[in-house]
Amino acid sequence: MNVPAAPSFKPTGHPDVKIGKIGILLLNLGTPEATSYWPMRRYLKEFLSDRRVIEVNPAVWWFILNGIILSTRPKRSGLAYDKIWNRQLNESPLLTFTRSQAGKLADAMKASGVAAEFAMRYGKPGATETISALKAQGCDRILLFPLYPQYCAATTATALDSCFDALKGMRWQPAIRTVPPYFDHPAHIDALAKSLKQHLHGLEWKPDRILASFHGLPEDYFKAGDPYHCHCMKTARLLSQKLNLQPGLLQVVFQSRFGKAEWLKPYAQQTVEELPGLGVKKLVMITPGFASDCVETLEEVAIGLAETFHQKGGTHFSAAPCLNDSDVSIKMLETIARSELAGWLPPGP
Numbered sequence: 490m491n492v493p494a495a496p497s498f499k500p501t502g503h504p505d506v507k508i509g510k511i512g513i514l515l516l517n518l519g520t521p522e523a524t525s526y527w528p529m530r531r532y533l534k535e536f537l538s539d540r541r542v543i544e545v546n547p548a549v550w551w552f553i554l555n556g557i558i559l560s561t562r563p564k565r566s567g568l569a570y571d572k573i574w575n576r577q578l579n580e581s582p583l584l585t586f587t588r589s590q591a592g593k594l595a596d597a598m599k600a601s602g603v604a605a606e607f608a609m610r611y612g613k614p615g616a617t618e619t620i621s622a623l624k625a626q627g628c629d630r631i632l633l634f635p636l637y638p639q640y641c642a643a644t645t646a647t648a649l650d651s652c653f654d655a656l657k658g659m660r661w662q663p664a665i666r667t668v669p670p671y672f673d674h675p676a677h678i679d680a681l682a683k684s685l686k687q688h689l690h691g692l693e694w695k696p697d698r699i700l701a702s703f704h705g706l707p708e709d710y711f712k713a714g715d716p717y718h719c720h721c722m723k724t725a726r727l728l729s730q731k732l733n734l735q736p737g738l739l740q741v742v743f744q745s746r747f748g749k750a751e752w753l754k755p756y757a758q759q760t761v762e763e764l765p766g767l768g769v770k771k772l773v774m775i776t777p778g779f780a781s782d783c784v785e786t787l788e789e790v791a792i793g794l795a796e797t798f799h800q801k802g803g804t805h806f807s808a809a810p811c812l813n814d815s816d817v818s819i820k821m822l823e824t825i826a827r828s829e830l831a832g833w834l835p836p837g838p
Contacts (some may be wrong), residue, residue, distance in 0.1 A: 507627030511833055512604045512663075513826055514619055515591050516635045516648040517780065519611030520581040524571040529563035535611045541647035544710065566784075573787040584609075586781035587636070589814035590822065597823045601834055604628055610648045617655040620663070630664045630833050632826060636780035638677055639720035640670035641706060668829050672720040673727055676824040680817040681724075681777050682731040688809040689773065696773040696805075698740060698764060701725045702790060703778040705743040705752040718753055724777055744794075745785050761794045765802035772798055775809045780818075782811045 521532035537543055537554055545553075575585050587607050595605035604626050608619040623631055633652050637644045649667055656662050671677045689696070703721040711718050722741060729739040744757035764772060774794065776786045791808035798806045812818035827834065 507625070508629045510602060510604060510627035510629070511830065512606065512623035512626065512628030512631040513594065513598065514616075514623065514631055514633050514652070515587060515594070515605065515607040515822075516616075516633060516652070517583065517587045517607065517609055518644065518648075518783070519609035520584045520783075521567075521570065521612065523579075524567040524574055526563050526567060529567040529570070530559055532612055533563055533566060534559055539611075539643075539647055541650065542643045544707075544713075569788045570784050572792060573782075573784055581783065582787060583781050583783040586811075586813045590636075590781070590818065593814055593819045594822050594826070597819055598826070603826075603830070603834065608652075610651050615655075616651040617658070620652065620655050620659075624659075624661075624663060628663060630666075632666045632668065632829055632833075634668045634822070634826060634829075637778070638670060638674075638724060638780070639672045639703070639717050639778055640715075641717040642710065642715055643706070645670065666829060666833075668825060670716075670720060671825055672724045674821075674825060676821045678724070678727045678731050680812055680821040681728050681775075683817045684812055684815065685728070685775055685809055686732060688775075688807070692773075692807055694771055694805050696738075696807075697769040697771045698773075699734070699738055700740055700742050700757065700760065700772065700774045701728070702742050702744045702757045702774055702776050704785060705746045705756070707748075708751045708753060711753060721778060728777065744789060757790075757794065758797065761797050762801050765798065770803055771805040772803055773807050773809060776811055779811045781813050786811055 519532070519536070522528045534554070537558065540547070543550055543554075570581060573582060574580075575582055578585055587609075591605045591607035595603075598605060604623060606619045606623055608614055608616045610616075620631065633649060635645045635648045637648070640646075652665075656665070685699075701721075701724075706715065706717050721743075725739060725741045740760070742755050742757040742760045743753040746752045746756060746758075761772070774790055776790060779786050786808070795806045795808065812821070
């Protein structure tokens with residue numbers, strides 16, 4: 490007996506459309522494609538032209554950027570990147586780790602039918618490219634996951650802006666959710682604590698001080714309402730409590746100051762210079778505001794501040810790695826993602 494085929498509700502010639510899948514898009518800062526002058530210049534121009542990053546009169550800043558900064562800074566920044574460049578893959582560590590984070594998160598979420606990709610705010614791959622790639626896989630629901638634990642308009646907001654700009658050009662937009670700042674999320678604090686504890690156990694000495702170094706921010710941005718400073722301080726406080734550290738052992742500092750304006754204090758450079766004279770001879774530095782090791786953590790802290798500390802009389806220095814693509818990092822990302830996917834994703838692994 491021949492059973493008639495079920496009728497198709499697609500119009501004749503209708504293209505196949507993949508739908509019904511969930512995607513996660515990890516968002517990070519970005520990276521130059523090479524350390525030579527022109528790739529560095531293109532990257533810095535895109536980065537420093539962002540109005541979220543530089544809140545200066547655009548007309549004035551155009552002349553400063555194009556007349557001074559882009560003439561001198563690409564070479565200096567290129568030398569810094571060259572010190573930490575991933576020679577094997579010919580790319581920055583930030584790109585290496587972010588790609589790995591997305592791949593491992595995709596593997597962890599595969600059984601739940603969730604895809605994961607990554608995008609960079611500056612450089613490649615961009616938001617338009619990766620959101621389109623997720624849509625092509627059938628993702629009509631996408632969770633945007635900025636890899637910035639502490640909220641800052643110059644990082645979290647501009648990364649999300651790039652995604653929203655990409656959506657403006659799409660006729661069929663996916664449904665969108667965004668991961669809120671996770672500076673005090675138990676999974677994040679637990680991952681930081683396990684990572685730091687493992688690092689300390691690997692040392693043959695005990696630190697006199699642990700500096701938690703966060704990326705700096707102009708004080709004017711803080712006064713304008715940016716919650717970044719508060720988020721950084723709470724992360725450090727919760728981490729200290731989680732590890733039951735003695736009072737005063739963990740201290741917050743801010744690094745990567747740019748320009749002559751006043752930034753959040755205390756400054757990492759100044760603090761590291763002063764500590765040996767105060768009897769702190771053994772120093773560990775952590776960077777809990779960075780999801781992945783990059784030029785700021787590897788060149789500025791692990792190389793530059795280490796040299797400063799020893800020159801000023803310090804005897805022992807160690808920079809703990811960022812969470813990177815470690816097991817605790819991927820578990821943290823999965824935990825936060827599953828929480829934010831509630832209602833889209835059935836509960837449980």
